[in-house]
Amino acid sequence: MLVTLLLLGAAGLPALTSASYVTSMSPNAQGLLNESMAWMDTFYDRDLGYLYDVEGGAALRHETRSSAWYALGLLARNDSTEAERIITNIIGAQFKDPSKQWYGDYQKYPEEPEVGTAAYPASIYNSWDPNWRGFVGTTFVVMLEEFPDLISEAVQELMLESLFNATVGDSYRVGGVDDDNLYPSYSNPALMRAFVSGWTGRRLGDQNMTDAGEQYAQEIVDLFVRHNTLSEFNSGTYTGVSLFGLLLWCKYLPAAGGSVMSAYGPKMLRDTWSAVAQLWHPGMRNMAGPWDRAYGYDMNRYVSLMALWMWTLIGKEHSSLINKPQVMSHSADWAWSPLMAVLADFHATLLPDGLLDSLTSLSGEHTFEAQAYYPPYDYAPRNITTWLSENVTIGAESYNETVVGGPSTSQESFNPAVVQWTTGSEIGFLSLYPTERSLDVQVAPWRLDLSYPEGNASSIFTLVVSAFADGRSVNGWEEVKGISVKVSGNVNTTHSLSFAGQMGGQSKPLRDFEFWNFTYVMPDGFQGVPQLSLEFSI
Known part of the structure; x- marks a missing residue:
């Protein structure tokens, strides 16, 4: 039987913390999970089963992706009832018409009109975002891997069906066709695409899906090993997503199963961190330029995913996050935190020797x-x-x-x-x-x-x-x-x-x-x- 502690969330919601899971996490991972969840608690709409848009200013509209991340955090706190409610809401709104380019993708928000109508034309990365298949799909995989005992069999079946549909929909993506820009070089969604296809294919016994993921992963690996760098290089945000994708490659695919992802993932992660460690300036708490894609010019003033990883590894005080990240620019990315926290301790086991020292003092x-x-x-x-x-x-x-x-x-x-x-x-x-x-x-x-x-x-x-x-x-x-x-x-x-x-x-x-x-x-x-x-x- 799980021993639980009953806490009161910031919104007055019961926050059930599983002593067998949360207290087993490192102090940094616990801090990231607990602080971010207390913030997201204030956005949770218990009547609807979604988070309000965490960026604010959305006139009480809700948001899908952050709701999935919040549901993961709820599972970490042993609140399976609300987590399952959010999961089923998200899957219920998943696009299900195989004839559409956005098949298997997830709504950006539940109030949006039907995509592809005269009043609401399909616009890639606007009315629909193909990368959300990866963002939500990978979150479902982490849920199924980390918390299978907290998710009912019926909801697990829904999640697997949803992952199958998302994977098929992702196969519609061809760089340069229909305004899509997904190539193996588009590092962060490419890593997620390969993983979800390989993982879902194995879980469902679909060899074609498994092989498709492995073949796509091989293209990513072939590109990486040319220079031992990600194509999407040195981004305070997207290097963080790529590290997340590489962790999935390392943790959830069988080492003995012939997966190119489990074989190369650890090296790619270490090489990426080796570059980050040389570019990270501990005194300025910034990754020095150049930046392929940046959401600001000073990481002390906007929320970056690399700052969340830094929190888990060297502590919040050494990251570029201020005491209240919710007031920083691009604060919506703080909603990624449950994913980072859940993977944090496994992440630390893969890092090169001496890396943590280089992140706290300039060499x-x-x-x-x-x-x-x-x-x-x-x-x-x-x-x-x-x-x-x-x-x-x-x-x-x-x-x-x-x-x-x-x-x-x-x-x-x-x-x-x-x-x-x-x-x-x-x-x-x-x-x-x-x-x-x-x-x-x-x-x-x-x-x-x-x-x-x-x-x-x-x-x-x-x-x-x-x-x-x-x-x-x-x-x-x-x-x-x-x-x-x-x-x-x-x-x-x-x-x-x-x-x-x-x-x-x-x-x-x-x-x-x-x-x-x-x-x-x-x-x-x-x-x-x-x-x-x-x-x-x-």
């Missing part, structure tokens, strides 16, 4: 170099160089790609050249806003050189530079707090300067971050390769 000034490759968007591997010192980091990547803004085609999230520094009270940042399909970089201590090999007289260099908490105005480089910047190159060194503010300015904040925009253009009649050089000192 001296050093330079990191790597390559990463993301076909079909990269014409050639990207060359990454990052220099880290006690107070300043400079990181950039040379690339030649098919689109502006990287594989996610987002100028806002692709940060190919990044400088960060500490002012003593906050983190300052400078990021190149991408405007060209190709970039050559040179990174050295205190120096960053940028050039556009395919540029011309119309090229521009736009630098997003941090605004500061004291609200100071910036009229030039000499007024940027905490660092000195000297500009040279063949650009017109008379730059334009504007402000992007929440309440005004010439443009809007990016990812909630206000900034100053320093833009350099080429001189009249320019010919040649546009070049901009930045020298820094403190």
Whole structure:
């Protein structure tokens, strides 16, 4: 018989904590689970059996994905009644028409109209998100693996049927067809897709489904081992999802069953962490740039999934999360926490020796170099160089790609050249806003050189530079707090300067971050390769 402790959740809900499960977790994992669940308790709509949208501002609409993660947390607390209710609600709303591109996917929220109608047209990553098959499906697998005794046989059968449908639906995804961008190089959903297919096929005895997962995993592995890096490289958010996917490969597939995932997963996870450890700056509590996809410019101000992993490994106080993560930007990602907490202790057993020490103290000034490759968007591997010192980091990547803004085609999230520094009270940042399909970089201590090999007289260099908490105005480089910047190159060194503010300015904040925009253009009649050089000192 399970011994339970009856606690009172923040919303007055009974929070049943299973002493046999929760108290067996490490203190860091317990802290992450308990704090995040107390926060999500306040969003739970007991009448409907869904979480309200955890981002707020949704006029009391609900949200599917975070509800699945909350249900996992409920199982960890031994509350199977509410967990099963949420699970059956989510499965009941799963898309079930095999003729639709979104077959087997999950609603984004229960109030949304029927996808694909004249009033609510199908729009990938908007009215429906194909990656949610992976987000919800992997959560169901973790539930079935970790808490089978708490889930009734009938609900388990529903979950397996749902996983089968989600896996079949995911097989509709072909990169470059019907606006889909899923290739083996799209690391985080690719890892989840391979896993769910391989796991579900084995569980249901479907050899074709098992083989499909294994074959897709082999494509991911073949791409990874070229440079021992994820194609989707150095993202505070999506490296966290990829590590989650790799943990599933390592934990839930049979080591003796000939799975390429269980065979290569541990190495891929260790290699990924080895890169993270060299890019993580413990003093600044940031992953130094460049960032393939970022939801902000300072991890101390937005919730990143890597910060959740850091919490489980080295403690909340050493992560980039503040005391109340719910007030940070992109706070909805805190809802991932039950998954991270449940996997945390197994995760720790796979890490390279000495890694935890490198996450809590900077191993001296050093330079990191790597390559990463993301076909079909990269014409050639990207060359990454990052220099880290006690107070300043400079990181950039040379690339030649098919689109502006990287594989996610987002100028806002692709940060190919990044400088960060500490002012003593906050983190300052400078990021190149991408405007060209190709970039050559040179990174050295205190120096960053940028050039556009395919540029011309119309090229521009736009630098997003941090605004500061004291609200100071910036009229030039000499007024940027905490660092000195000297500009040279063949650009017109008379730059334009504007402000992007929440309440005004010439443009809007990016990812909630206000900034100053320093833009350099080429001189009249320019010919040649546009070049901009930045020298820094403190």
